Amino acid sequence: xxxxxxxxxxxxxxxxxxxxxxxxxxLDMMPGSPxxxxxLSTEQIEALNEKYGLDDPFVVQYFRYLFSIIKGDFGxxxxxxxxxxxxxxxxxxxxxxxxxxxxxxxxxxxxxxxLGLVAALKHNTIFDTIATIxxxxxxxxPSYVFxxxxxxxxxxxxxxxxxxxxxxxxxxSSVLPTVALSMFSMAxxxxxxxxxxxxxxxxxxxxxxxxxxxSGPKLIIRHALRNALxxxxxxxxxxxxxxxxxxxxxxxxxxxxxIGELMVRSIQQNDYNVTIALSFIxxxxxxxxxxxxxILYGIIDPRIRLSKEDxxxx
Amino acid sequence: MKAENFDYSxxxxxxxxxxxxxxxxxxxxxxxxxxxxxDALVRFLRNKGAIFGLIMIAVIIFFAAFGPSMTPYTYExxxxxxxxxxxRIPFLxxxxxxxxxxxxxxxxxxxxxxxxxxxxxDDVYYWFGSDxxxxxxxxxxxxxxRISLYIAVVAVVIxxxxxxxxxxxxxxxxxxxxxxxxxxxxxxxxIPNLVIVTLMxxxxxxxxxxxxxxxxxxxxxxxxxxxxxxxxxxxxxxFVLASKTLGASPLRIIFKEIMPNIIGxxxxxxxxxxxxxIFTEAFLAFVGLGIPAPMASLGTLISDAYKNFTTHPYMIxxxxxxxxxxxxxxxxxxDGLRDALDPKQKxx
Numbered sequence: 001x002x003x004x005x006x007x008x009x010x011x012x013x014x015x016x017x018x019x020x021x022x023x024x025x026x027l028d029m030m031p032g033s034p035x036x037x038x039x040l041s042t043e044q045i046e047a048l049n050e051k052y053g054l055d056d057p058f059v060v061q062y063f064r065y066l067f068s069i070i071k072g073d074f075g076x077x078x079x080x081x082x083x084x085x086x087x088x089x090x091x092x093x094x095x096x097x098x099x100x101x102x103x104x105x106x107x108x109x110x111x112x113x114x115l116g117l118v119a120a121l122k123h124n125t126i127f128d129t130i131a132t133i134x135x136x137x138x139x140x141x142p143s144y145v146f147x148x149x150x151x152x153x154x155x156x157x158x159x160x161x162x163x164x165x166x167x168x169x170x171x172x173s174s175v176l177p178t179v180a181l182s183m184f185s186m187a188x189x190x191x192x193x194x195x196x197x198x199x200x201x202x203x204x205x206x207x208x209x210x211x212x213x214x215s216g217p218k219l220i221i222r223h224a225l226r227n228a229l230x231x232x233x234x235x236x237x238x239x240x241x242x243x244x245x246x247x248x249x250x251x252x253x254x255x256x257x258x259i260g261e262l263m264v265r266s267i268q269q270n271d272y273n274v275t276i277a278l279s280f281i282x283x284x285x286x287x288x289x290x291x292x293x294x295i296l297y298g299i300i301d302p303r304i305r306l307s308k309e310d311x312x313x314x
Numbered sequence: 315m316k317a318e319n320f321d322y323s324x325x326x327x328x329x330x331x332x333x334x335x336x337x338x339x340x341x342x343x344x345x346x347x348x349x350x351x352x353d354a355l356v357r358f359l360r361n362k363g364a365i366f367g368l369i370m371i372a373v374i375i376f377f378a379a380f381g382p383s384m385t386p387y388t389y390e391x392x393x394x395x396x397x398x399x400x401x402r403i404p405f406l407x408x409x410x411x412x413x414x415x416x417x418x419x420x421x422x423x424x425x426x427x428x429x430x431x432x433x434x435x436d437d438v439y440y441w442f443g444s445d446x447x448x449x450x451x452x453x454x455x456x457x458x459x460r461i462s463l464y465i466a467v468v469a470v471v472i473x474x475x476x477x478x479x480x481x482x483x484x485x486x487x488x489x490x491x492x493x494x495x496x497x498x499x500x501x502x503x504x505i506p507n508l509v510i511v512t513l514m515x516x517x518x519x520x521x522x523x524x525x526x527x528x529x530x531x532x533x534x535x536x537x538x539x540x541x542x543x544x545x546x547x548x549x550x551x552x553f554v555l556a557s558k559t560l561g562a563s564p565l566r567i568i569f570k571e572i573m574p575n576i577i578g579x580x581x582x583x584x585x586x587x588x589x590x591x592i593f594t595e596a597f598l599a600f601v602g603l604g605i606p607a608p609m610a611s612l613g614t615l616i617s618d619a620y621k622n623f624t625t626h627p628y629m630i631x632x633x634x635x636x637x638x639x640x641x642x643x644x645x646x647x648x649d650g651l652r653d654a655l656d657p658k659q660k661x662x
Binding site for chain 1: 363497500501504505506507508509512513516517589593596597600601602603616620623624627630634637638641642644645646649
């Protein structure tokens with residue numbers, strides 16, 4: 001087990017180093033230089049290059065960049081907020097995005113669980129069909145389809161919810177974005193719960209539990225659902241990726257001041273420093289979460305760990 | 315009584331009763347061995363969702379092929395004085411729908427506006443309406459669908475060329491080669507696609523080429539995993555050993571002996587990667603990295619129309635519905651194919 005965790009941590013570190021290298025390469029390849037000013041003479045530019053170490057070999061520059069990132073220094077923004085350190089921009093935006101993502105996953109997990117459970121218990125009935133249709137739609141359609149549909153109907157036509165995010169009333173104005181963002185998680189978890197529950201309900205130990213006289217909610221929750229949910233970790237990966245990607249679009253539609261909206265804006269306004277800093281943060285979150293998921297996976301189900309290691313060796 | 319002396323004709327007609335007739339006999343149809351493809355076809359045809367998906371894809375392909383030439387407009391032709399017209403379809407307009415009327419909301423007041431009547435355009439029909447620059451949305455939607463379908467084809471090619479061969483080679487040769495190849499894929503996979511794609515497009519300028527390159531870098535990984543896993547399962551089997559003993563080359567074993575056995579999984583995975591690729595394009599368009607104007611893709615149409623979707627909702631509805639139907643249909647067909655080609659995985 002220790003070996004497995006160590007291996008996974010090592011991969012994550014390598015992935016981060018590769019990522020930083022790519023990002024640095026990207027910065028290097030971007031057109032223009034920091035000193036694009038006609039008034040500067042060649043000598044002055046040379047002096048500036050020397051001052052900031054831009055004449056140093058590529059590798060030296062890379063490691064300098066690496067250490068400043070590790071210290072949490074991403075540089076300053078150019079266009080969005082001139083000369084403001086990116087860390088300052090992130091300070092308020094990161095919590096907003098994390099809260100939105102968290103809400104969406106929470107809502108998606110709860111609704112999905114209920115939907116999947118109902119579908120499995122009422123297998124082959126109209127409830128099952130409805131749940132299946134909802135989950136197929138949720139998995140297939142991009143989250144902005146839901147976002148636009150919700151904000152047009154519930155937001156604009158009926159006027160129940162605000163069309164745009166308002167930081168003075170963060171709950172009510174985050175209802176629509178949360179629902180839109182949660183659709184994929186909900187659909188995925190509903191699908192998964194249904195399949196697993198159907199399998200568990202058919203198993204021998206359920207028959208045993210039933211014959212021991214256990215029935216009702218206790219039978220379903222204690223004996224069936226608990227076993228069905230163990231492998232749910234497998235869907236966490238795609239779920240997180242989708243929530244991250246979706247948040248970019250959702251934050252833009254509802255103009256939520258989070259990092260997704262900042263990312264879109266930095267792309268549109270060519271603020272490379274911000275784009276690269278956010279790319280790094282997204283990747284860091286992703287790599288971190290995947291690491292935790294993989295380790296949990298190994299702890300919960302030793303079979304997965306073993307088969308994974310088998311594959312590595314063969 | 316001796317048998318040969320017995321006069322059978324003397325027996326009455328109802329002396330014997332037919333037992334084990336067709337009604338009672340149990341013919342084992344469930345487990346009768348059948349042709350794999352025939353079997354799969356039967357299972358596929360039984361799946362209503364998959365059939366719906368298949369029909370929708372056919373309809374969408376038809377319109378993508380012929381739609382732009384059904385109208386007198388081209389995707390880039392602008393008629394400045396025919397902006398913001400609501401959908402109007404001949405014949406249907408007589409029933410009070412699609413007659414070019416749209417509801418404008420000014421504060422609390424709702425206003426019925428018909429741009430065709432106020433501008434005196436009696437013989438002008440924009441089936442899906444016209445956009446803010448006076449371009450026909452119908453033409454542009456199907457022109458955009460072509461891009462999405464083109465990307466779907468690219469996704470398939472990438473899957474088969476990169477993903478499949480990467481996975482098969484890595485799985486077949488094993489050892490050090492496999493270890494190195496898998497580490498590379500793992501590291502690439504641990505960087506979110508979103509980041510890779512965004513950075514790629516920033517470096518290459520936005521356009522169809524950049525989107526395809528971005529898809530090429532990330533799109534093949536799921537397929538390579540499936541191909542490798544299947545290869546690991548199959549390569550120890552007797553028929554491979556037999557082939558090896560007869561002196562077949564690795565290339566022949568991989569592509570001639572093993573690949574036909576995993577074609578079901580390959581087709582299914584390919585179908586699943588199509589909606590993913592279409593989504594990636596639409597997503598990129600929405601964050602401002604789509605293909606440049608005046609070309610249109612479903613993604614750029616949606617992201618343009620989004621700016622005024624409360625005032626002119628019809629502008630966003632048609633591209634959004636086509637995109638949604640396209641992704642839904644490919645997903646349904648992929649689901650159906652998985653159930654049909656790989657019955658063991660059913661219900662997953």
